Amino acid sequence: MKTAFQELAKKYALLKRGWTPQQNLFYGFLTYIFLGTVLLCLPIFQKESAPILDHFFIATSAVSTTGLVTISIFDTYNFFGQFIIMILIQLGGIGYLTFTTFMILSTTRKLTSWHKKILSTEFTLPNTIKITDFLRSVILFTLFMELIGAILFFIAFKTEGMPTLEGVWSSVFHSVSSFCTAGFSLFNNSFMDYVDDHFINFIISMLAICGSLGFIVITDFGLWIKNRAHKLSFTTKIIFYGFLMLLTFGTVFFYFLEPSIAVAHEDSRFLSAFFQSMTAMTTVGFNTVDFGLFNQAMMLVCIFLMYVGASPSGTAGGIKITTLTAVFAIIKSRLKGSTTITFLGRRIPYERLYIATSAFIFYTVIIVLGTFLITLTNDFKFEDILFEVASALGTVGVSTGITGSLNVWGKLVVILLMFIGRLGVLTFGLAIWSKTIREEDREVLQADIAV
Template identity: 45%
Template sequence: MADSQNGLKRRVMRAWLGFWVPVKLFFRKADAAQLLLGGYLFYMLAGWGLLSLPIAQATPVSSLDNLFIASSAVSTTGLVTVDPGSSYTLFGEIVILLLIQLGGIGYMTFGSFLVLSLSHRWTRFRETVTRAAFPLPSDFDAAAFIRRVVYFTLAVEAIGALLLWPMLAGAGVDNALWSAIFHSVSAFCTAGFSLFPNSFEDFTGHAGIVLTLSGLSYLGAIGFIVMTTIFERLTRKRDSLGFTSTVILSVTVKFAIGGTAILFIVEPSIAGLEPAERLLAAFFQVMTASTTVGFNTVPIGNLSMAILMVMFLLMVFGASPSGTGGGLKSTTFAALVGLMRSVFKRRDTITYMGRELSEDRVHQASVSFGFYFLVLATALFALFLTELDAPFEQVVFEAISALGTVGLSMGLTGDLSTLGKLIVIVLMLIGRVGILTFGLAIVARDRNAPDRRDDELVM
């Protein structure tokens, strides 16, 4: 008996070392981008394991669908292959909510917050990873920023839940308090997960619910940089909002007003609604695409092709850096607009809103834009091979939605093939890590400087 127990201990120890040694080696050698990618991948797999437990499932859910839901939750995307509200128990829904929360404000954020709260120690390692997860202006104190992110997130989500609770109860929703908490967190983290099988299509004309969800989503999507600068401006620690926050707010407002006007005027599927309800529906769909929250109050599959093109633009560029949304971010859009303007006007400098942009920032925006469409084109090629019977526009919409962690779908998600689901899972992971960070994580750093500059290449 003793020999068998010792043999079991040795096997367990070997298995543990076989797992731990590669992990420890990875953490020693990995840079910040690789740590972010590895961290999000770990939480996806951990969520997959928890959702696969019998206690988490109200009805049998396949292993692949559990992985898909876990990946969608951690990436705060909201694409689902099964209905979360009917497929999972309360335990499963709590797991999904925790994954959304971790994914929404960054998997390192809570750990760093606890370290700061308990020991007040802030290491160079945490500083580096925090700035990789949250692109911050150079004058931002990363440690103070982490604290504000957690306090602000919990406060806004609590207020959102308190606002939604009586409205959902009044609308006859079962377990209204839990539903309010779940949807408040899902909205602020721009996750788009809903306990209702048709999202919020039953609340198209409910101004209170629609506007509360919109407020939560915008607060999450415009980013913690803006919230920090507004707070410091109100407490007189800053003389102005700063250039980054000004650009984010400007682009967000322009997208909201312009997109709402276009949908209100052009979209035929909402033309039969009363003017106030029609305006609310147009605004909500623009909001849900630009913040990448992924809720909907009208069926996405009924939207016209012209409006789908508007949605594509909003899904790619709507959210902002250091926020909970995905995509290429509003600041990337601003930099690209500045670049195009400078080329067309034959200027030597690149400006936006009267400010000169650094060459490094413009390079980052250009690389992000190019790599984004390279990844998208590769994914579309693969999806067109696996989803042979799916309409062209549905495949394109699904891929853009996954890569931008938007979560809107024209109805294709549940019908994806096994390979199609795996492709979308990879897209959601890339979208959550960030397209530029993903590129940095997978491409080996070139430590050799070029021999000489070649100025003969014509762009």
């Protein structure tokens, strides 16, 4: 029996080495989702039964760190079921193979070329950061922030009168969910009961911002603190300044132009405006006000923030600030008639520009296609469907309230969108359409095209 299992494991390892890095990520996350679904379907992890599709939906939402739910997490799953969901969130948040590779580094201190290829595909790093330094930063910073978050949450919940054991579990669960920007909550109305609680709003914002800014920024700043001679990368500067600008933009718009925040939450108007902007930008998915009450203009602002997201190699979704920056640089250079693409006086490599424009176009196409498919099979307002699609693909998790009412086809589309969002649109495309014959190995005729 043991020999047969070892032989099967050996064959599986050889099979994985024959896949492209993108296919390894595709099947790796798919395996997490499949195992999560099987476990959540077991009655011993449930308080009450639910359809298999809903368990599949929850497992996908957890691994993709989205937070959209079709059933109540607290009412459907017992402690052990909730614990499984938290583990899925953690695995999805830190990335496929990240923890395993960290353990390898801790023992052998050497990575195989196979590990490096997959990690380099999942985490796009600038040349100034080594993959080994990056991995250590990912694990240690994640554990540190989640521990701090759990302690602060426990203090906040105890202050609100929550029982000790319930407070401990809620603190750990929400700390992991916040840092991984998953948006899963043990409260059925998210954090709407804490709209005026400055301390809880601060804890969530701190964890979500630290997670979504990305491990590139954290690693870069860590190296700078250890050695002041280390220069912050251009990527870090773009992410940091871009994040501040977009977060400010969203907060100002929500503060002045959203009536539901101005009227219903007058005493905490700025806090509510900041938090909703932050939750869309970091894709954390928690909300303290009802997004279903937003006017169409503010829904569009929220969709834009979800569309952009935050940082590459972080826990947030979206096209990423760096992609938006690259597209902006292309437009600016073209309008100026320049053949060199620059931003802030720095020339951006053409390889990065190809990746950015491809991601931008593919991401937009998927949003349009997803909206079309749900509109075709479900009868909801168009803006609500577009909002749901942007939230699913951006792995945000906020909703206007239609998630649980989607039919089977609508839920399947959202499941696919969440999976693509976690994997990354380009990684998903390369995993599906990967070819054995490289483009440069094939003889191709050249032709001109008018644009």
